[in-house]
Structure formats: C-alpha cells, structure tokens
Amino acid sequence: MKMRVFENLEPKEVFYYFEDICSIPHGSGNTQKISDYCVNFAKEHGLNYRQEECGNVVIWKDATSGYEQADTVILQGHMDMVAVKDADCPLDLEKDGLIPEVDGAWIQAKGSSLGGDDGIAVAYALAILAADDIPHPALEVVFTVGEEVGLVGATALDTSDLKGKILMNIDSEDDGIFLIGCAGAATVACCLPVKKETVYGQQYVWHTEGLMGGHSGMEISRERANANKIFGRFLAECMDEIGFSIVSVSGGEKDNAIAKQCTARLVVPEEKTASFEDAVQTFEIMLKREHHFTDPQMHIYVEKECCGETEVLTGEIAQKLMFLLTHLPNGVQKRIPEVPDSVQTSLNMGILAQTEDEISMTFSVRSSVTSEKEWLMKQMQHLTGSVDGYCRISGVYPAWEYQPNSKIRPLMIETYEEITGKKPETAAIHAGVECGIFCEKMPGLDCISYGPQINDIHTTRERLNIESVKRNWELTLAVLEKLT
Numbered sequence: 001m002k003m004r005v006f007e008n009l010e011p012k013e014v015f016y017y018f019e020d021i022c023s024i025p026h027g028s029g030n031t032q033k034i035s036d037y038c039v040n041f042a043k044e045h046g047l048n049y050r051q052e053e054c055g056n057v058v059i060w061k062d063a064t065s066g067y068e069q070a071d072t073v074i075l076q077g078h079m080d081m082v083a084v085k086d087a088d089c090p091l092d093l094e095k096d097g098l099i100p101e102v103d104g105a106w107i108q109a110k111g112s113s114l115g116g117d118d119g120i121a122v123a124y125a126l127a128i129l130a131a132d133d134i135p136h137p138a139l140e141v142v143f144t145v146g147e148e149v150g151l152v153g154a155t156a157l158d159t160s161d162l163k164g165k166i167l168m169n170i171d172s173e174d175d176g177i178f179l180i181g182c183a184g185a186a187t188v189a190c191c192l193p194v195k196k197e198t199v200y201g202q203q204y205v206w207h208t209e210g211l212m213g214g215h216s217g218m219e220i221s222r223e224r225a226n227a228n229k230i231f232g233r234f235l236a237e238c239m240d241e242i243g244f245s246i247v248s249v250s251g252g253e254k255d256n257a258i259a260k261q262c263t264a265r266l267v268v269p270e271e272k273t274a275s276f277e278d279a280v281q282t283f284e285i286m287l288k289r290e291h292h293f294t295d296p297q298m299h300i301y302v303e304k305e306c307c308g309e310t311e312v313l314t315g316e317i318a319q320k321l322m323f324l325l326t327h328l329p330n331g332v333q334k335r336i337p338e339v340p341d342s343v344q345t346s347l348n349m350g351i352l353a354q355t356e357d358e359i360s361m362t363f364s365v366r367s368s369v370t371s372e373k374e375w376l377m378k379q380m381q382h383l384t385g386s387v388d389g390y391c392r393i394s395g396v397y398p399a400w401e402y403q404p405n406s407k408i409r410p411l412m413i414e415t416y417e418e419i420t421g422k423k424p425e426t427a428a429i430h431a432g433v434e435c436g437i438f439c440e441k442m443p444g445l446d447c448i449s450y451g452p453q454i455n456d457i458h459t460t461r462e463r464l465n466i467e468s469v470k471r472n473w474e475l476t477l478a479v480l481e482k483l484t
Helices: 012-022 032-044 116-130 152-156 227-242 270-290 315-327 370-385 408-420 435-441 466-482
Strands: 049-051 057-061 073-078 100-103 106-109 139-144 166-169 177-182 184-193 196-209 245-251 262-268 299-313 331-336 339-354 358-367 390-397 425-429 446-449 463-465
Touching (some): 012 466, 032 116, 196 227, 227 245, 270 299, 358 370, 370 390, 408 466, 463 466
Antiparallel strands (some): 339 358
C-alpha cells in the first residue's frame, strides 16, 4: 500500500482528512465531489446530515456525556478553494486532485494552490465528528460552498433547523489573531448605454500596467493606484484639449481586486498626434511621482496603430464616461474613529468593461456600518443617474458587528494563552466573513473566527504551517471541553 504523504504528521487524524480533501478537486463552482465526500462520511459514521441543492452540507452530532445541557456549538468552514496553478503545472484542477508535499515545517501543493483556505476547517471538523473520545456539547457542523466567490453558500443556507448559540468559524489564516467582526459588502455596477459615431483619425492603444493591485478589502488602506481611475483622470486632463475619441475601454479583472491594468483604444486627430503623445508622457511622469511609493513599477504608454475611419463612442457618451470615471468615489471613505489604522467604509472600481450595449464600472462596496454602506450606494446611484446611467446591485451581504457580551471570545483568548503562553490579538477585518451572514440569519449568535497559519493564500505559493495546525487543534478541543 502506498504511504500517505502526511502519514507522520500530527495531529494524525486531522492530516488524514486533509490529505483526502487534497485528492478531490474542489475549486469554487466545482464542489459537488467534496460535498458528496462529506455526505458519505456522515453515512459511514451513522450521523444525521442534510445536503442542500447548492452543495452545502450540515452534519449533526449529539453532546457527549455531561454536556447535554450546554449550548449547541456550530463548527463551520467552507469546502471551496481558489484553485490556481503555475503555467507548467500539468494538472487539470477541474478533474485532478492536488499534489501535496511536506517542506520542512510547512505543507504545500506542487505547482498549485493548496486549499488550506478552507480545507483545514473541513479536516478539523471531520476529525472531531469521527472521534469518540473528545468531550463536546451538541455539534452542528456546517460546510458551505462558494465562499470564495461571494459567500453564496452561506447566503443560500437554510438555518431553520439549526439550534446553535455559538459559532466557531475556522477560516482565518493568521494564527493568534481572532476575528471578531467584518465588513458587509455589495457589488455595484454603474452603467452607461453605448452610442456610437464614426470619426477619422490616428488610432492608439492606451496601456496602464505595472500597478501593485491587491485585495480591495485587506489592502485598500494602502492607497494604491487604481488603473481604471487613472484612465478617467487622463480623460479629464486631456480629452477636451486634444479632442480624441474613445473606441473601447477595458480594465481590471475582479470587482474585489484593485485594478492593476487598463487598456483603451483611442482615435486622435492627425494634427494632434504629437500633442497627444507628449501629453501621455507628461501624464506618466506626474502619476509616477505621485505614486512612487505605492506603485513604483507603474507604466503608462500608448501604441500607435492604423489611421482611418473608426466607430467610436459619441462625444456625449465619452463626456459622461469621463464624468463617472472622475467623480464616482474610490478607495477609503472613512476609517474607524477609535482605530485610525482600520477601515470602516471603502469602495473599489475593480472592473471597467464595454459591450455592444453598455459600459460598466463595477465596484466592491464595503462597510462595517450598514447605514454607511447603503448611503454610499445611494450616492453612486444618484451620480450615475445624473448622466442618464443606471446601477445594478448584487452580492449584498451583511456586516458582522462586534458583540461586547460574547461568551466565546474571552474563552478563546484565555485558552489560547494557557496553551501558548501568549495573549492573542483580536481584530475586525475589512473583508467578508461568513459569520456576518450567519448572524443575520440567526440573531444573537455568538461568533468567532480563527485558524492556523496559512501564508500566500490563493496563490501557488500557499503554505500551511504544521505546528500551527496542531496548536489550533489543541485550542479547538480545549475550548469545546470548557463549553459546559
């Protein structure tokens, strides 16, 4: 029999299930097999379960002796992973399992992301469910799908048969930092209808490249340049003066990522080409100076193409686009007054796109205060409507607000300190955590989010610390034992 890669790692039972999970393809949108695996586990262990149409799985386990009167605990994590691979990796991540390997104090996957976020939560929970020697209150284990693509599984989850009072969400990647709150969010697409006319002139392709980018929640406070907003500023600075037209625009990749690149096809009157090229160079020098610290590799340039008649956006639509790109807010809007280094409300123009019918600017809007998020969205609707545009709103999920009277938070802090000799940090993050949705569906739910150390999540450099897995396993079991 072939030896398992994690055979000699402790805790043995956790790494047994984690290796099983690695063998099953489970990227976001491809979670049926991992969902079925969890169902088969429940059947094999004689546990009650429910599998939802979307793939969410709930598994119940009765309290052990002496814990029958304790509050029911929800153990929760998500089954999907961000499945990415190196260019030379031969795996088909839709069909193939990962190739896990041990590298000293860490585990990783060869040529791909590891899926420690959040396969380790599933492994912890399965190991607890499989054991008959771990004291605990009644457990409701909830595995969701689609967390990485908008918390869709948690949003769809039916909680009508859940009785849990405490939620232990095992989906944090920083050992020793407990999450106690998070921002709510929405996706807002601000749109303009496309109208075209024909002009004659010299075609150019505009490029903004080399920006740092980053996660629009976790890194928005770094004030990095946004390629879509840069293009809007160039329009405001130079379009009227030079008289160029816009054929098409495209920028960014995801609404929750700070746009790193923007491409636009432009048409410049032949007699203005020299002025246009000079303006681009001057603009680049100015922007590189402004962002020398945040985006040192910024490069703005144009490529000259053919000359002739071309269909472009009408002057009216181009002016409206310039207005929105310039005046729609972007970046940090408000910081938490009590914690100036933290962000309370922000938004990010992640995607600039054009079809035959419309131009859309898609934002991820975030706030830990629901009223501020809603007011920011109304501002965006008013601005867009003022130039005869319209907004589409989707992916709305609630904030997880800090609970001053938590039972689980002080218990986790005390227990972590007992195990490690160190006091953990607590933090509210400016990104989405499933706890917010659970709290909205189950008022009064007492939540905390934690987990072992995982570096470089969502990349092919992702690494999970072995000792940290053991430490957080001991923490989980000790806290369950104390919840009488």
